[in-house]
Amino acid sequence: MEPKEHWNAVYSARSPEQLGWYQAHPEISLRLIAESGVAKDAAIIDVGGGASLLVDKLVAGGYTEVTVLDVSAAALAAAQARLGSRAQTVTWLEADATRFAPSRHYALWHDRAVFHFLTEPADRQAYLRAVEQALLPGAQLIIATFAPDGPEKCSGLPVVRYGPQELANEVGENFELLESCGETHTTPGGVKQSFSYCRFRRR
Template identity: 30%
Template sequence: MSEHWNTIFSNKKDSELGWYENDAVQTLKFLDLIPPRETATIFLPGAGTSVLTDALLAKGHQLILNDISDVALSKLRTRIGENDNVSLMHYDIAHPLPDGIAKTIDIWIDRAVLHFLLKESDIQGYFSNLHAAVRSGGYVLLAEFATTGAQKCAGLELHRYSIEEMTLRMGKDFELVKHEKYIFVNPSGGTRPYVYGLFKKIAER
């Protein structure tokens, strides 16, 4: 999988990628629902080369940026430069993450990563990482292909989601704050139905 994504990021400009957005308005709209903190640590399980990184840095957040593609991370580092507020990680998000990030994440933002995991063991691995990393009172924003969306992206089969399945997989430790159906228009003009779900981790008693 790492080779697959490295090939894509090596052979295409960012603006040619099927998931390219020239702004992060849709994601930032959901983040505005989260009570402000002086600083927040945000984790992106599949950062890619998204402009979301730039928008979050402009807001003063601490970022932990993960991707399965080291080519994407290299391109991202070149664009944003050295920054004390950024840590880069090269992990398969379906496999265990380092213990050092356990309960340190204020906000977990996934735009179109989870839906590439097909095996149940990989999906469970993803959610195990999420549950371990997000602190009590933290938030998770998932944005995945909806059940009415395309069956493939980047040449790969997808596991498409309803808000009901998202909520079920998030489990009893999280409560749904807001969800929304969203039509993303890709660079070639194609429409891609998404479902966005914002969840809050229930404070430990």
């Protein structure tokens, strides 16, 4: 099944609050974005943002140039419905991150729980090509994946688990690792999942 079909089926079957990755408050993402120091009017993209509340918090926090990209139109529709009129201040892109051809540069690229689905080296290379097209030197990259002691699957799909050094090796020498941290996420069903978060700067 193509990612688009899989993810549209997932978001059509359940409400966002019932999905394993749901966070009422994306605390670590928000902290890392604040620590990146990007200006409130700088362009930020949340790749695979789905129906995450990160966009709500960024808009409420005064960020004015937020883009959310996701392969699932159903996920984007859920986020837009929740935001109501505030959705008009956000750019929404329905696209596969591995085929994304950015039409502008971003000061910050954020990804929570998307890169880890790329189990094929060619897909990781394609994703990282898009990152390099999107980010000029100095721009920042935040990626959160399942940690080495995290689950082997998410949403029924296999994942690749990373620690900070493994992720740094994967994104390559063009990115300097600035900080990393772990998170124990509790799913709505009460299951604990171990995540790794890394913040990089494009050299």
